[in-house]
Amino acid sequence: MRKNSAILILIFLLPILLAVPCAASENITKINDLIEQSIALDNTEVTVQGELIGEALERGDYTWININDTTNAIGIWVKKSDIDQIQFYGDYKHKGDLVKIAGVFHKACSEHGGDVDIHCTDIKIIETGHNIHEQISTYKVVLTVSLILIAAFIVIIYLKVKKKSDLKPC
Amino acid sequence: MQKTKSEIVGLVFELVAVCVFITVLYLITLFL
Amino acid sequence: MTNSKSSFSSSKIICYYTGCIVIGIALLMLIPLVTSFLLREWNPVLDFLISIAITTAVGLTLIIIGIKTRENKVYVQWKHGFVVAALSWIILMVLCSIPYRLSGHNNSLLDSCFDVMSGFTTTGLILTQDLDHISIGLNMWRHLLTFVGGQGMVVLALSFLVKEISGAYKLYVGEAKDIGLVPNVKGTARIIWKISLVYLVVGTLALWIDGMLIGLNPVSAFFHGLFMFESSWSTGGFAPNSQNIMYYHSFSYEIITLIFFILGSLNFGLHYAIWQGKKKEIIKNIETQSFMITAFLSSAFAVIALSKIYPNSISTFRRVVYNVLSAHTTTGFGNIYARQFALEWGDFGTLIMVIVMLIGGSACSTAGGFKGLRVGIVFKSILSDVKKLLSSERNVKVFKYHHIKDYVLEDGVVRSSALIIICYIITFTIGTALGTYYGYSFADSAFESASVTGNVGLSIGITSPSMPSVMKVYYIISMYLGRLEFLSVFAMVGYFLGGIKRLCVKIRQS
Numbered sequence: 001m002r003k004n005s006a007i008l009i010l011i012f013l014l015p016i017l018l019a020v021p022c023a024a025s026e027n028i029t030k031i032n033d034l035i036e037q038s039i040a041l042d043n044t045e046v047t048v049q050g051e052l053i054g055e056a057l058e059r060g061d062y063t064w065i066n067i068n069d070t071t072n073a074i075g076i077w078v079k080k081s082d083i084d085q086i087q088f089y090g091d092y093k094h095k096g097d098l099v100k101i102a103g104v105f106h107k108a109c110s111e112h113g114g115d116v117d118i119h120c121t122d123i124k125i126i127e128t129g130h131n132i133h134e135q136i137s138t139y140k141v142v143l144t145v146s147l148i149l150i151a152a153f154i155v156i157i158y159l160k161v162k163k164k165s166d167l168k169p170c
Numbered sequence: 171m172q173k174t175k176s177e178i179v180g181l182v183f184e185l186v187a188v189c190v191f192i193t194v195l196y197l198i199t200l201f202l
Numbered sequence: 203m204t205n206s207k208s209s210f211s212s213s214k215i216i217c218y219y220t221g222c223i224v225i226g227i228a229l230l231m232l233i234p235l236v237t238s239f240l241l242r243e244w245n246p247v248l249d250f251l252i253s254i255a256i257t258t259a260v261g262l263t264l265i266i267i268g269i270k271t272r273e274n275k276v277y278v279q280w281k282h283g284f285v286v287a288a289l290s291w292i293i294l295m296v297l298c299s300i301p302y303r304l305s306g307h308n309n310s311l312l313d314s315c316f317d318v319m320s321g322f323t324t325t326g327l328i329l330t331q332d333l334d335h336i337s338i339g340l341n342m343w344r345h346l347l348t349f350v351g352g353q354g355m356v357v358l359a360l361s362f363l364v365k366e367i368s369g370a371y372k373l374y375v376g377e378a379k380d381i382g383l384v385p386n387v388k389g390t391a392r393i394i395w396k397i398s399l400v401y402l403v404v405g406t407l408a409l410w411i412d413g414m415l416i417g418l419n420p421v422s423a424f425f426h427g428l429f430m431f432e433s434s435w436s437t438g439g440f441a442p443n444s445q446n447i448m449y450y451h452s453f454s455y456e457i458i459t460l461i462f463f464i465l466g467s468l469n470f471g472l473h474y475a476i477w478q479g480k481k482k483e484i485i486k487n488i489e490t491q492s493f494m495i496t497a498f499l500s501s502a503f504a505v506i507a508l509s510k511i512y513p514n515s516i517s518t519f520r521r522v523v524y525n526v527l528s529a530h531t532t533t534g535f536g537n538i539y540a541r542q543f544a545l546e547w548g549d550f551g552t553l554i555m556v557i558v559m560l561i562g563g564s565a566c567s568t569a570g571g572f573k574g575l576r577v578g579i580v581f582k583s584i585l586s587d588v589k590k591l592l593s594s595e596r597n598v599k600v601f602k603y604h605h606i607k608d609y610v611l612e613d614g615v616v617r618s619s620a621l622i623i624i625c626y627i628i629t630f631t632i633g634t635a636l637g638t639y640y641g642y643s644f645a646d647s648a649f650e651s652a653s654v655t656g657n658v659g660l661s662i663g664i665t666s667p668s669m670p671s672v673m674k675v676y677y678i679i680s681m682y683l684g685r686l687e688f689l690s691v692f693a694m695v696g697y698f699l700g701g702i703k704r705l706c707v708k709i710r711q712s
Contacts, residue, residue, distance in 0.1 A: 057417030114517025
């Protein structure tokens with residue numbers, strides 16, 4: 001009897017126990033959607049996820065970082081101390097860290113002269129970035145060399161023709 | 171030398187003139 | 203017999219000068235090549251080597267075909283000048299798109315050509331993807347193209363390459379630069395370059411220092427400074443970031459670019475006059491008068507309409523006035539997202555932008571649009587016509603305007619100004635119609651079409667790789683027509699049509 005009621009209680013509790021971690025995973029908004037619904041989402045808590053690009057722009061205790069989630073890019077105003085964990089910023093030779101940012105979205109931030117930004121309340125690194133190693137295809141190298149040879153050949157023809165025309169009387 | 175001097179003066183003059191223009195626009199924004 | 207002979211030598215003249223200009227651009231490609239080499243970006247190094255090889259081959263071949271031009275004292279006519287200017291831009295568009303296409307950041311050759319034409323014409327619309335990861339070499343190329351395009355490719359060639367002076371003036375006018383600063387064209391071209399290069403040093407330095415102050419590291423501050431200056435001065439609007447100028451989140455950076463893009467939109471003749479000590483020119487000149495009036499009015503109306511959507515006056519200044527001036531000078535730096543123009547500014551804001559984008563900057567500058575000179579002339583002619591009606595018939599009034607020198611407001615000048623304005627309006631209207639045909643809203647189509655016709659570069663969201671190809675092609679044509687101010691393109695088309703007609707006649711006769 002006691003065993004049965006214990007099982008029953010567990011069955012009732014289970015969904016509640018499962019629901020709690022589910023509620024913790026927020027809805028990630030795409031940056032483009034933030035802009036499309038900027039009026040509706042202004043001054044609300046949002047979560048975005050994207051690759052860090054460029055570099056961190058320090059402004060005293062706070063820093064600007066920019067993230068790009070392939071739909072668009074946006075600036076994040078974050079405390080300097082919160083970004084110490086960041087290892088890579090994206091550019092030609094690097095893939096930036098993938099971060100998840102929770103914060104308040106502004107479509108025209110009064111603190112920042114009307115900028116579109118997110119004031120970060122929480123930042124998590126989802127995936128560390130890495131160096132990008134260039135792949136040079138042999139085909140490209142062969143193409144380069146052949147084209148240079150063709151161009152050199154035409155230069156020689158040009159010099160010959162120019163010499164001939166220089167010798168002609170006006 | 172005289173020519174270079176007038177060019178530098180001209181350059182500075184242009185920069186100042188544009189700054190004045192921008193300031194006037196800013197003041198207009200402030201008052202509207 | 204003489205007809206076909208003269209047309210034969212015409213094509214030789216055109217080939218020769220076009221070839222010279224192409225070689226000039228091949229030499230220019232050395233700059234991004236060296237940049238990538240020093241920064242150890244190997245794929246771009248190969249991309250630029252390939253491009254240089256192809257461009258040199260094409261340029262030298264054209265020169266070889268027209269080599270007889272060097273020997274004979276050939277008489278270069280106006281039509282040659284126009285055709286060379288127009289033709290070289292098309293050939294260069296394809297050649298300069300090679301590094302873009304090889305980089306993998308463009309989906310097609312058409313997209314690459316679009317970006318090149320956008321650079322040459324200092325428009326600033328882009329189809330390049332993933333800007334945040336492109337090589338510094340390619341960024342160097344993009345911004346260099348817009349800097350050189352602003353000056354003019356023909357002007358570049360004339361300053362340094364072309365030795366024969368006789369044809370030079372006609373080539374120069376073909377590229378829609380008709381201001382004579384000194385009696386000879388090579389001298390004028392050199393002065394234009396000198397002014398631009400002095401500002402290049404001053405501007406890059408200013409942005410470099412400010413860049414470091416706002417948090418960029420010294421090396422990237424230098425490149426950003428260089429690129430953003432080239433883009434500002436040429437009123438291009440390219441930036442090395444996908445967020446354009448929003449990347450910097452800096453009022454000071456915006457102000458510095460504002461200063462340089464306003465200066466860049468002014469007539470080179472004006473700069474030259476002021477540098478020679480004629481400071482009053484800045485007030486007397488009809489173009490600066492026209493610009494000041496239209497800039498004040500448009501900013502005022504825009505601020506009145508839009509200040510309610512921004513929290514304070516600094517925000518309104520940064521987000522409204524900056525963008526209106528960016529549009530008016532046909533620069534194209536945007537510090538709000540493209541879609542925000544449509545979603546937040548509404549129709550009145552969009553209308554103001556369309557009007558200022560079409561009015562544009564000054565003649566013989568890097569700016570686009572109708573040009574302040576034409577707007578000023580047409581406006582003054584309306585005033586003078588009204589005055590003539592109202593005054594007694596015995597009074598003969600002469601109306602004048604001041605543009606470096608004093609000119610009489612003659613009917614011929616008014617007519618040609620009005621005709622070119624009409625050409626711009628027709629081009630703009632076709633672009634708008636095309637946008638609406640493909641399903642975009644009227645306001646959006648008008649905005650984008652004005653941006654393209656006026657070589658501005660602000661986008662309301664239409665320009666994207668998924669845009670219909672027909673629109674991409676039309677926008678390329680529109681940017682090209684707008685920048686070269688129609689005449690040289692019409693001359694080139696006429697020349698080729700004439701050539702085809704002669705060919706058909708020849709075939710029928712044989």
